[in-house]
Each structure stands twice: as C-alpha cells, then as structure tokens.
Amino acid sequence: MITELPISGSEILLRMLLLEGVECVFGYPGGSVLYIYDAMHGNPDFRHILTRHEQGAIHAADGYARSTGKVGVCLATSGPGATNLVTGIATAHMDSVPLVVITGNVPTDLIGTDSFQEADIVGITQPITKHNFFVRNVEDLARTIREAFYIAQSGRKGPVLVDIPKDVSAAVTKFSYPEQLLVRDLTPREQVDxxxxxxxxxxxxxxxxxxxxxxxxxxxxxxxxxxxxxxxxxxxxxxxxxxxxxxxxxxxxxxxxxxxxxxxxxxxxxxxxxxxxxxxxxxxxxxxxxxxxxxxxxxxxxxxxxxxxxxxxxxxxxxxxxxxxxxxxxxxxxxxxxxxxxxxxxxxxxxxxxxxxFPLSYEDSEEVLKPQYVIEMISRTTNGEAIITTDVGQHQMWTAQYYRFKHPRSLITSGGLGTMGFGFPSAIGAQIGNPGKIIVSINGDGGMQMCAQELAICAIDRIPVKIVILNNETLGMIKQWQELIYDKRYSHIDLSGSPDFVKLANAYGVPAGRATTKEEAEKLWQEALSSPGPFLIDFVIAKDELVYPMVPQGAGLQEMIVGGKPR
Amino acid sequence: MISAKQHISVLVRNDPGVLQRVSGLFSRRSYNIDSITVGVSEKENLSRMTVVANGDDDQIRQLCNQLRKLIDVIHVEHLSNRPAVARELLLVKLISDPATKAEMNSIVQTFRCSIIDVGMHSIIVQVIGDREKNDAFLQLIRPYGILEITRTGETAMARG
CATH class of the missing domain: 3.40.50.1220 (TPP-binding domain)
Structure with a gap:
C-alpha cells in the first residue's frame, strides 16, 4: 500500500495506529506533539480521550488493556508530559500489561541541549519498559510503530515506548506499510525438553x-x-x-x-x-x-x-x-x-x-458501615458480572477477599507496583473497552485524591463508571501497619479535611451520594446501578477496621494474625 | 555451588543505547559484573559483548535468561560451560629508570609483552593475556613504579 502523495510523520502515526486496530487513544497535548494533534483535527476515525493529567491517560490505557486483552495506547508531549507517564509505565511493566506509549520530543537538532521541555524519556524508561524506541527518521516511523505493537503483545506482554521528535512528526514521506520487521522473532519457542x-x-x-x-x-x-x-x-x-x-x-x-x-x-x-x-x-x-x-x-x-x-x-x-x-x-x-x-x-x-x-469473616455492625459489607453488597448485586478496578490499600484487599470474581479480566488492580491513583482512571479505560459492562471502581479516600481530576472526562464523555469510595478518613493500610507493627505510633495518616467527595463529584457534573448506614448504602447503590451515567458514592465506613488475616512482612505464611474475635 | 568467574558472550544489535540496556540490567538486578567489552562482530549490524560475571550456576543461568529478554539481544552463550579462550589487553605506564631498566625488560620478555611507547621518563607496556596473567604481570612490575593502568576487560570466544 503506497500512497500517491507524501504524508507527514503524524499522519503515518495515526494511520498505523488505526491499522493496528486501536479504538481509542488516551492523551494530553503539548508543544512537541502539536503536529500529531493537528493530524487528529478533523479525523473522525480517530477517537481520542483528553484526560486531565498524563497519569490519568496511562492508567486509563492500562485499564483498557487489562480488561480487553488488547494493546492500550496513550500519548503525551515531551519533558513533563512524558515524565508524568513514568508511574503508569512502571505499573504496566510490573504486571505485564501490553501498552504502546507515544511521546513527543523536542526536534532532533535540539536533543541533548537541555532545551525547553526536553527529557531523556528513553533513558528514563529503559528499566520499566519491555523495550523503547527513539525514532530518528520519518522513514523508520511506520515500521517502529508496528514493531512496538508486536513487542508489546508477544511472549510476556509489556509496555513499549516510542519517542518521536517534533521534526520527525512534521517530516513528510511516502507511506508504505512496513511488511518487514527488524525485531527478532519473539514468539515463545518450544523448548526441547x-x-x-x-x-x-x-x-x-x-x-x-x-x-x-x-x-x-x-x-x-x-x-x-x-x-x-x-x-x-x-x-x-x-x-x-x-x-x-x-x-x-x-x-x-x-x-x-x-x-x-x-x-x-x-x-x-x-x-x-x-x-x-x-x-x-x-x-x-x-x-x-x-x-x-x-x-x-x-x-x-x-x-x-x-x-x-x-x-x-x-x-x-x-x-x-x-x-x-x-x-x-x-x-x-x-x-x-x-x-x-x-x-x-x-x-x-x-x-x-x-x-x-476458617472462612474469611468480619464483625458486622448495624451502627457503622463495614467495608466488607459494602464489597459483599457490590458482589451480590452485580452477581460477579461487573469489571472491578481498585486502587491500592485496605479497600483493594477487601475487594480481593469479598468480591466473588467469576471471570478472567474482571479484576483490574495494580498488583506488582501497588500504584495509588490507579483505580479510578483505569476504570475509565475499562469502560471504553467494555461499553456494555458495569464497571465499578473501588477506591480509598487517599487514592481517589491522586487522580480525582478525571471525574471531568466521566462527565464530559459520559463514561458510566460507578465510583465507590470506602472513606475512613485515613490512609488505612498504613494506619494498619503503624497500629500492628509500630505500636500505634500513627504518623501522617490522617486524611480528615479531605474534600466533600459528593460536592467534588457534583462540581465536575457527576451525580453522587453519601452512605453511612446499610440502608443508605443499598439504596444509593441501586440508584447508581440504575443510573445511565457515571455515579459516585462516598461510603463512610468504620474508621478502625483492619484487613485480616494478615501475615506481617518478614514472617512466614504460618504466622498469621487472624484478628478480630478468635475463631 | 561455588561462585566463580564466568564468561558470557552476547550477540546484540548495534543500536544506540544497547550497551546501556545491558549494563542497566546488571545494575538494577544487582548482578556482580567484573567487566563488559563490546565490538563489532562478523555479522553486519551486530556487535558481540563479552560479560565477565561472578556467580554460581543458578545465578548465571538467571543472568543469561534476563539478557535473552532484551529485544536487542540476539543470542546469549555461557562460555564457561565449554572450552573457551579469554584475553584482555592491559596498558601500563611505568617509570623509566636506567637503574632498573634491565630487570624490567626481562619481566617484559618473560610475559611476552611489548613496549609500545618510550618517553623521557616513562614507558608504556602492552600486555595481552587472560586476567590472571595480567594480574601476575602487574604484581611483578609494581615495585618498579606504576604511573597509570588501563585494562579492557576480557573478551572471549569458544574453542573449535
């Protein structure tokens, strides 16, 4: 396939992404990717979700990839745009998630001169990508994109970064589909034994x-x-x-x-x-x-x-x-x-x-809302058919313990890196990849504040994620460790004074409610499930609830603290 | 399993940054590396590295498996598993003193190395051998006054 007229590197990039079957790119524009965004302008085939932070973009791409099994794609500009992706790239790398991450960079003649918004993102991300590329010539761009997708999906999957200098995205050349890859065969070879x-x-x-x-x-x-x-x-x-x-x-x-x-x-x-x-x-x-x-x-x-x-x-x-x-x-x-x-x-x-x-168990209460009860309620009412995303901490472990998962790809969670701020934006990506499914994003009140800005795109793009906050006004897992291992010397774990999450959601145009009792919880949750759009519920839960059982770090599996009342 | 010096031959694409990818892998996984050498190979666009590492068999197997995951790495061969030769180039600048010149010359001859530069007050000796031979040379020559040492690290090849 050779085009009649030369096209720009940016157009080649978009064409290659479409040829790879990319449904949606999560991104954020900036100076070094202006040609790419210019090529998107007026291109109806190309779906782009403008997140409110690059970190939101990459976690969304990650949630898309984990929930669909397809490659997630995100796009950011040079320097700070690129470095804002680093946590998300490491998150995907630790959990073997296939991503293609596109970054712009300053023009090649400014590379290495400490120019405005320049960062060596290829060097920075070398230990946290499966592979990465710096594209020097527009002639190499199409092949590089195909190679990036191939590497991301082959064998043990992982994130691949492609860094494209501004002059390369501007340069024009005749496009031909790259039939030949320079990368070695990465399909797992049958071992002789x-x-x-x-x-x-x-x-x-x-x-x-x-x-x-x-x-x-x-x-x-x-x-x-x-x-x-x-x-x-x-x-x-x-x-x-x-x-x-x-x-x-x-x-x-x-x-x-x-x-x-x-x-x-x-x-x-x-x-x-x-x-x-x-x-x-x-x-x-x-x-x-x-x-x-x-x-x-x-x-x-x-x-x-x-x-x-x-x-x-x-x-x-x-x-x-x-x-x-x-x-x-x-x-x-x-x-x-x-x-x-x-x-x-x-x-x-x-x-x-x-x-x-010795089943998992907790002491239920009629006075305060127990987090385990909330998870069981979500599990019961969705019949294990929802896709659940979590952030990191106590709520993540309660979800793992009390949600009855039925299907693969129904739990989206940062396991290896343990990234706070992952739970909410990853749900947005999961919803875009699974439009007909119920997506529930379960967060703590800590992690929710690390990427809360993406509430904007839930409202604007009508992404019907059900956002759950298990709010104990503390960094619960840290508190748990300080309580059990540091003799209750609670150090900097108090999150009281956080914003009113209901008002915060409303400010972004997302309907929301607060539940403090079982009755309110059930009622609001039904309202959220029957609502066609996004919905946030702030579940005010028991402040002192701990995740049990627990094996303290450094102990063997036999040294379990069962917690609560002895069983 | 005893920890020992091992040679690993790594065929890589000579793309920019490939040395950084390999050395970065070693440092972030805390592998104990003595030296890395790299140069062009017999194949176009491919370079060959020789890595000298310390470790037992399990550690070296792990190191080789991690190397094989790098996209730019084409082939990894654990040379210490088979007969191989290893050589290092050592350059050493020595104080040139007429009083000890004869003794130094005899050491140079014994080790079959050569004097490749003669200055007013110093000479440069080139030694080629495995690491142990070069260490032994340095030990013998040290009393005569070493000004500067530079070594390439071993490069190695399977026999036959």
Missing part, C-alpha cells in the same frame, strides 16, 4: 499425596481460564489464585481455596504450607504471596509453568520447569489426561474442611 517436562509433571502429580495449584496473572493473560477449569475438574487438585489471578479460576469453583499470601485465606496459606507438590502456573512467587521465602512451601517440590524463562527458578528452586504459554501447556496436559488423576480424597477433604471451618 517441554514434552518430557510435561510427562514428568504429570507423573509427579500422580505420585503426589498433597498437590496444589497456584494460578497467577499468566492464566488471565494467556486466556487459559477454560483450560485451567478443565484441568482442575479432571485432576481434582485444590487451587489458590494470586491477586492478579483472581477471576482466572472462578471463586465458585469447588476446589478454590482463595487468595494466598499476606492477606490470604487460612485455607490457601495452610495448603501452601502443607502441600508436597506445588504447581505454579503464570505466577511469579511475589513476596506478598510467599512471605518469608525460606519458609515458603517447605514440604513441596516446585513445578513452574511460565512464559518467561527468567521467572523460573528466580526465587524458588524449581524441580520441574516448563517454559511456555499457560493455555498451550494446559491444553496439552488435558489431552494427556486420558485416565483421571485421582488426588487422595483425604487431602482434598482436609483442605476443603479448612476452607469451611
């Missing part, structure tokens, strides 16, 4: 008395949920899911023990402690899951299926290593499972008894 490793894994599972599956974000990202459900059904191996794995196996599933780790269930953590064979699929043994590493799964042989060879054996000595796509490997294992693999009944009965006897 994969068939034998699959055999040894199945043999080990047959020989095991107490096997356990730990499923992570890789299940969700590879679309392996159905294959996993089938595998668990055939093998009857109990399963735990990490924070990013929630929804990858349904909470209703008969052998699901919950989320393990720092705020995991008793049954999930005990199963990790007691199992003799741990099969990790697409989970990377994050410290919030393993807690003290040398006490982690002390009786277990470790088997690990991961698309990233560098994750296998990185933290835990692994005896069976299968490098590959989770879905592909699970489908192959299911084919091998001609005769059912009978896990010892006593082990299954034992872990299921632990799940029954």
């Amino acid at each position: 994969t068939p034998t490793q699959i055999e040894s894994l199945l043999a080990a599972l047959r020989a095991s008395e107490k096997p356990l599956i730990l499923a992570g974000g890789g299940i969700v990202y590879s679309g392996a949920s159905d294959a996993l459900i089938e595998f668990v059904k055939r093998t009857e191996i109990p399963i735990v899911t990490s924070l990013l794995g929630l929804g990858g196996y349904p909470s209703e599933g008969p052998l699901w023990l919950g989320m393990p780790g720092m705020h995991g269930t008793y049954a999930a953590n005990q199963a990790l402690i007691q199992c003799d064979l741990l099969l990790s699929i697409g989970a990377r043994f994050d410290d919030r899951v393993t807690m003290k590493l040398d006490q982690f799964a002390p009786h277990a042989r470790i088997a690990h299926i991961d698309i990233d060879a560098a994750e296998i054996g990185k933290l835990v000595p692994t005896s069976i290593a299968i490098c590959g796509d989770a879905k592909d490997i699970l489908l192959r294992m299911n084919r091998f499972l001609t005769d059912p693999l009978q896990v010892k009944r006593s082990w299954v009965d034992h872990v299921m008894a632990m799940k029954r006897e």
